[in-house]
Amino acid sequence: MQAPEGFEPALPERLSQSNIDVLRLDRIHPVISGNKWFKLRFYIEEAMAAGKTTLLSYGGAWSNHIIALAAAAEMHGMKSIGLIRGDFRGATLQAAREYGMQIYFLSRDAYRQQVIPTEVWAHNNEEDVYVIREGGYGITGARGASTMLDNLDLSSFDHIVAATGTGTMLAGLALRIALTQKLTGISVLKNNFSITSEINLLLPEEKQNTFTVLHQYHFGGYAKASPALFDFMNNWFMKTGIPTDFVYTAKVFYAVNDLLEQGILREEERVLVIHSGGLQGNASLPNGTLIF
Ligand SMILES: *Cc1c(COP(=O)(O)O)cnc(C)c1O
Numbered sequence: 001m002q003a004p005e006g007f008e009p010a011l012p013e014r015l016s017q018s019n020i021d022v023l024r025l026d027r028i029h030p031v032i033s034g035n036k037w038f039k040l041r042f043y044i045e046e047a048m049a050a051g052k053t054t055l056l057s058y059g060g061a062w063s064n065h066i067i068a069l070a071a072a073a074e075m076h077g078m079k080s081i082g083l084i085r086g087d088f089r090g091a092t093l094q095a096a097r098e099y100g101m102q103i104y105f106l107s108r109d110a111y112r113q114q115v116i117p118t119e120v121w122a123h124n125n126e127e128d129v130y131v132i133r134e135g136g137y138g139i140t141g142a143r144g145a146s147t148m149l150d151n152l153d154l155s156s157f158d159h160i161v162a163a164t165g166t167g168t169m170l171a172g173l174a175l176r177i178a179l180t181q182k183l184t185g186i187s188v189l190k191n192n193f194s195i196t197s198e199i200n201l202l203l204p205e206e207k208q209n210t211f212t213v214l215h216q217y218h219f220g221g222y223a224k225a226s227p228a229l230f231d232f233m234n235n236w237f238m239k240t241g242i243p244t245d246f247v248y249t250a251k252v253f254y255a256v257n258d259l260l261e262q263g264i265l266r267e268e269e270r271v272l273v274i275h276s277g278g279l280q281g282n283a284s285l286p287n288g289t290l291i292f
Contacts, residue, residue, distance in 0.1 A: 034277015036068030039136035047130035056081040070099035135166035145172025162274035163248035171202035183211040190221035245278035
């Protein structure tokens, strides 16, 4: 599968005076940034091979997955359907609509049960539609995520750190790195302790439990934040020039900073932090919250 037009591969960038490199996936593409295209690529390939014309998936009103799906579908000449939790209509869904996505709103209950509303079948044929799970969770998504490390020389890194939502990206990283390298996921959901077994489900036996998920950096839960997190984001941007999103990557860099201060990440370890993108979601914040 071709990378999207305008795609720029990312290389690790060393933060000055530190043992930290950052893989700037936030810069690979103006719309499909971060990990989302990697997670979607083999689903799209499977859908096309099966003769499907339409991609359907689930997400929130500010979902990075939904906007990436809409843009990727359009690029491949496919239709897309977004099933959205709640009924908020913001900039992300507006942009997704501009890529031709059909959008349907689901109640919290219907969303939890991953219902497909009957209205969808008034406009689409069931046999044309390929369903991708929320957040691209699945073995195919993990296999795609592993390709974000293609063309990188990973041998000099001791430790890789990344955000963990569904855990699909972390599974992809686990597939690719050596057993001598450490892998840490920063969970952005509150007390989501089942994540370890959900990640293990995506992995062959020899890669299961080759990672650690930390649960103390969620700032109240998914898409929750606090003034302390926004202060951190602004300070981190001033210090490093790296913009972060408040749902995922701010929590990762906050964690890395904290683990360094506590001496849990040692200065002699070479660490690769995955900047998994998601900056478009900051548009949900009140103006003036962030300086970038
Ligand atoms: C979706 C997303 C993640 C989480 O990826 P999972 O594979 O669901 O764990 C991390 N960072 C950003 C910016 C994302 O958009």
